[in-house]
Amino acid sequence: MDRLTPALRHWQAQGGMVALGGHRLFVAQAGQHGSVLLLIHGYPTSSYDWHPLWAPLATRHRLIAPDLLGMGFSDKPADHTYGIENHADLLEALLDRLGVQQVHIVAHDLGVSVAQEMLARRQTHPLAPRIQSLTLLNGGVCPEAYQPRMLQHLLSSPLGRWIAPRIPQKAFERTITRLFGPQTLPSPALLQDFWALVNHHNGRAISHKTGRFYIDRMALRDRLVGPLLQHVVPVRLVNGAADPNSGAHMAARYCTLVPDADVVSLPGIGHWPQIEAPGQVLQALEEFLQKHDQSG
Incomplete structure (x- = not known):
């Protein structure tokens, strides 16, 4: 039985379901003026990850924040292939359905790879709708530098199908907590929100499928990284340096490949900068958008 927290019920009220490609995506929307921002969340949660930035961004932008298929409030079909290209297909269809002609993309974790595929x-x-800029938060910008946690390795192994529905809540919470900065650890309420999202509509049973994206990403490495090397659009990396998955080491690899890279490093911040340091992320994002917004 689903047990949504009050915070998640409030977030659910920010949007509704959109039918695309035979599936239903939950899409949160806000704002009616300014440039369009597509906010793409990461694994294993949902668009709820953007809630600390939601209200201030909505005063200046039109916000579109879908739950990727298999996560959050979106459908979670058991027989679906949750590849990066499949996620991009549905987001392309969503932009078309909403009549979006040009968009700034803000992406985190898995969403970073989906945004890179859309750019490619x-x-x-x-x-296709013109991408005006990319703002990338902690994710596998350079797939070879990504360092997945043990639980993600186990879920992606042949045992993953058996392990996924049996993940204990405490093991899940330990894995999530270790991704945060030492001074910005998640509250019990946030951990409960995350756990409820993973379990909504029996999502834990397919977490071994939705979490394999890091393997898919390696196969697509050159395609995903190429446009960044070619400076196809303005890109800013906002990097929580304390993230063991994709922190300072990821930013260093990116700067090696793109020597003039635009990187905002957040010392002491972990994997979820938008939750751990929303004020700093908002400042970095708005500064970047103002510089590169050509929607007028």
């Missing part, structure tokens, strides 16, 4: 497509599909 622009080089061969020029009629």
Whole structure:
């Protein structure tokens, strides 16, 4: 039985379901003026990750924040292939459904790879909605530098199908907590929110499928990284340096590949900068958007 927390019920009220490709995506929306921001969340949670930035961003932008298929409030089909390209297909369809012609993308974790795939497509599909900029929060920008946690390795192994529905809440919470900065640890309430999202509509049973994206990402490495090397659009990396998955080591690898990279490093901040340091992320994001917004 689903047990949504009050915070999640409040977030659910920010949006509704949109039918796309035979599935239903939950899409939170806010704001009616300014440039369009597509906010793409990471694994294993949902668009709820953006809630600390939601109200201030909505005063200046039109916000579109979907739950990726298999996560959050979106459908969680057991027989689906949750690849990066599949996620990008549905987000492309969503932008088309909403009549979006140009968009700034803000992405985190898995969402970073989905955004990179969407950018790669622009080089061969020029009629797709124009991406004006990318703001990338902790994720596998350079797949070779990503360091997944043991639980993610186990879920992606042949044992994953058996392990996924049996993950204890305490093991889940330990894994999540270790991704945060030492001074910005998640509250018990936030951990409960995350746990409820993973379990909503029996999502834990498919977590071994939704979490395999880091393997998929390695196979697509050159395609995903190439547009960043070519400076196809302005890109800013906002990096929580204390993240063991994709922190300072990821930013260092990115700067090696892109020597003039625009990187905002947040010392002591972990994997979820938008939750751990929302004020700093908001400042870095708005400064970047003001510089590169050409929607007018």
